[in-house]
Amino acid sequence: MFSRDDSDPDPITAAIAPPHDESPHERQIRLLNEQTAKEVSDGIDEQISRERQQAKREPKPVKILLLGQSESGKSTTLKNFQLMVAPQAFRAERASWRAIIHLNVIRSVRIILDALARASNPGELPPSPRSSYSSRDSIRPDTDLMTLRTRLLPLLQIEDVLVQRLANHGTQSVPDGPSPSDTSHIPMTARRRHGKEVAVNSTVAWKSAFMRKPTGRESFDSQDVVDWDDPNDPGAVLHARREEMQRLWGHPMVRTILASQGIRLHESAGFFLDDLDTICAPRYVPTDDHVLRARLKTLGVSEHRMRLTDPQGGITRQFHIFDVGGQRSMRPKWVPYFDDVDAIIFLAPISAFDQALAEDPRINRLADSVELWTAVISNKLLQNTNVILFLNKVDIMQAKLTSGIKLVEYCPTYGRRPNDFDSASRFLKKQFSTILKQSSPSPRIFYCHLTNVIDVKSTTYVLAGIKDQMMRFNLKESNLIL
Numbered sequence: 349m350f351s352r353d354d355s356d357p358d359p360i361t362a363a364i365a366p367p368h369d370e371s372p373h374e375r376q377i378r379l380l381n382e383q384t385a386k387e388v389s390d391g392i393d394e395q396i397s398r399e400r401q402q403a404k405r406e407p408k409p410v411k412i413l414l415l416g417q418s419e420s421g422k423s424t425t426l427k428n429f430q431l432m433v434a435p436q437a438f439r440a441e442r443a444s445w446r447a448i449i450h451l452n453v454i455r456s457v458r459i460i461l462d463a464l465a466r467a468s469n470p471g472e473l474p475p476s477p478r479s480s481y482s483s484r485d486s487i488r489p490d491t492d493l494m495t496l497r498t499r500l501l502p503l504l505q506i507e508d509v510l511v512q513r514l515a516n517h518g519t520q521s522v523p524d525g526p527s528p529s530d531t532s533h534i535p536m537t538a539r540r541r542h543g544k545e546v547a548v549n550s551t552v553a554w555k556s557a558f559m560r561k562p563t564g565r566e567s568f569d570s571q572d573v574v575d576w577d578d579p580n581d582p583g584a585v586l587h588a589r590r591e592e593m594q595r596l597w598g599h600p601m602v603r604t605i606l607a608s609q610g611i612r613l614h615e616s617a618g619f620f621l622d623d624l625d626t627i628c629a630p631r632y633v634p635t636d637d638h639v640l641r642a643r644l645k646t647l648g649v650s651e652h653r654m655r656l657t658d659p660q661g662g663i664t665r666q667f668h669i670f671d672v673g674g675q676r677s678m679r680p681k682w683v684p685y686f687d688d689v690d691a692i693i694f695l696a697p698i699s700a701f702d703q704a705l706a707e708d709p710r711i712n713r714l715a716d717s718v719e720l721w722t723a724v725i726s727n728k729l730l731q732n733t734n735v736i737l738f739l740n741k742v743d744i745m746q747a748k749l750t751s752g753i754k755l756v757e758y759c760p761t762y763g764r765r766p767n768d769f770d771s772a773s774r775f776l777k778k779q780f781s782t783i784l785k786q787s788s789p790s791p792r793i794f795y796c797h798l799t800n801v802i803d804v805k806s807t808t809y810v811l812a813g814i815k816d817q818m819m820r821f822n823l824k825e826s827n828l829i830l
């Protein structure tokens with residue numbers, strides 16, 4: 349056993365003690381160094397203490413939930429927030445969105461090729477649920493069109509390559525149609541015929557699948573975001589097939605066949621066939637507008653954190669924005685996020701008044717939005733939460749009404765009102781507002797915007813207004829947003 353005399357210094361004290369033979373000059377230098385070190389250390393302590401105090405003073409993050417049915421525009425609204433807050437980070441992700449746009453283009457081509465196959469062999473597949481199409485009305489594609497079809501079929505292989513690449517990074521192919529069951533046992537061509545839409549699992553960093561590896565020469569030049577040396581990049585194939593795709597889309601018989609099967613590609617999510625010149629050009633990089641129009645379905649719930657500053661730059665607050673998957677099977681996943689939420693942006697795509705849900709063709713999409721709105725508004729967990737309604741896709745709504753599609757045919761209570769946008773939007777606004785008055789557990793203010801969230805300018809204006817008000821007020825106490 350060791351024993352230690354108490355008069356001996358302990359090993360640490362001994363280690364830091366000045367040397368016995370220290371000269372007066374060395375002592376002066378040592379004391380000066382100790383003094384400097386102490387000042388640095390005190391400075392750090394003060395900084396930590398200041399930051400702790402500031403963290404205590406800073407209000408808790410503002411929590412916003414984006415809700416609405418599938419394809420209502422939730423992820424697009426999130427993209428607008430990201431573009432508003434951090435445009436450079438948003439633009440750095442264009443390479444990933446370029447791949448999604450390629451997928452969107454090929455998906456549109458596939459829809460046309462499938463429609464041609466149905467038209468050439470009317471008995472083969474059941475009619476589209478959204479049309480009154482029957483084999484008796486079918487228009488048979490001519491030889492020229494069927495040759496074009498054959499020449500474009502290999503394009504569909506790119507879809508599989510892209511989907512596979514995304515699948516390795518957390519995306520899934522989910523069927524568009526009513527049967528959500530596993531389709532992996534169905535042969536590939538049949539799976540294509542059944543239709544599938546690529547969906548992103550929100551918890552996974554799928555964007556890294558297409559991000560360029562850092563080169564050390566980072567810049568914000570639009571060309572720098574894409575890995576042009578990637579041998580699997582589908583840009584070259586799309587470029588080579590551009591004219592054939594244009595001929596297909598421009599073919600009058602294609603329009604007639606699509607119309608006869610109730611398919612309105614123009615209005616569908618991720619429609620880019622009018623932009624083939626740009627998208628299939630060599631070294632194409634998407635614009636902000638293209639990124640907003642790109643369609644990638646969301647699975648699950650994803651949280652996005654951003655720091656927002658008021659217009660004067662005085663106040664900064666942390667915002668946590670939650671984007672959810674909107675299809676029916678996803679909705680039970682929303683509930684855990686209802687706790688302690690400051691505001692909900694609820695998106696109802698009013699242009700969908702004449703459409704059925706992809707996941708259940710028996711249900712009208714506008715009726716589904718109304719039902720969902722009623723459920724959100726009457727939910728007790730959300731009774732203190734401010735709800736802001738976006739009656740979205742007004743651009744498509746306007747085009748539909750102008751083209752002669754009658755709201756009253758899908759919504760008999762619309763009655764004899766004029767079939768124009770002003771009248772229709774006023775009517776729908778009133779419907780949603782009445783539900784709010786009748787179903788809300790406690791009185792609420794009705795905040796409603798007519799939106800087209802692929803239009804950056806008008807959407808930024810609306811979102812900036814929401815942001816500014818939320819920064820200024822403690823929403824829970826003041827109950828003020830706009």
Ligand SMILES: Nc1nc2c(ncn2[C@@H]2O[C@H](COP(=O)(O)OP(=O)(O)OP(=O)(O)O)[C@@H](O)[C@H]2O)c(=O)[nH]1
Nearest residue numbers: 419420421422423424618641643646674741800801
């Ligand atoms: N024309 C037009 N297109 C829109 C509008 N809002 C969204 N879109 C497009 O509609 C598609 C669907 O939008 P998303 O934001 O992906 O829909 P979502 O609500 O996130 O859908 P899920 O993820 O399936 O729940 C995308 O291609 C968007 O670009 C709009 O106001 N007008």
Ligand SMILES: [Mg+2]
Nearest residue numbers: 422423645646
């Ligand atoms: Mg989404």
